[in-house]
Amino acid sequence: GQQLNQSPQSMFIQEGEDVSMNCTSSSIFNTWLWYKQDPGEGPVLLIALYKAGELTSNGRLTAQFGITRKDSFLNISASIPSDVGIYFCAGQNTGTYKYIFGTGTRLKVLA
């Protein structure tokens, strides 16, 4: 099935550092979402984006809907150990309700 490309695949960072990850697609989406998944659990919604160029924050998290509508970015500021997990982007295809998930970015925070 179709997947979105996320970069980086994984990253190790020191506590307190900022984190950036992105998600790219070959097709346009009208909604971008960012989820976090802890091991053995379902994904939890972090941020939803509905308009091209939109910049939305949720605490230390900030996400942007790319102008081309083919990409999105997630930034985490001042990372803490509980930020560890897998971050997935998801795009909703124009004209449908289905989500297409990204390949995931595995984040590990070193205390």
Place this chain on the structure above:
Amino acid sequence: GAVVSQHPSWVICKSGTSVKIECRSLDFQATTMFWYRQFPKQSLMLMATSNEGSKATYEQGVEKDKFLINHASLTLSTLTVTSAHPEDSSFYICSASASGSTDTQYFGPGTRLTVL
């Protein structure tokens, strides 16, 4: 609000048996529910979409006779893995949305299926 539960959280079964997984929206009515499969260290792959009272729509490559989906009410959808084999071992996750159009999908905690 927007809580989705799954039962069981994990199940181990013998090859050839059938397993039923339940997905419930606890505090909202879910017109549409989605079933995903996630293999270790991989992303979520949509298996099928179920709308209350109608037949499920399966993604390409997903066998509808093997993965039976029933969306009998606005709060319950079930996925039955029939004649399960070891290659069906995976993490099955459901999600639910209120309208199925642009509403956000809320995910359940997942069910770990292990087929011996």
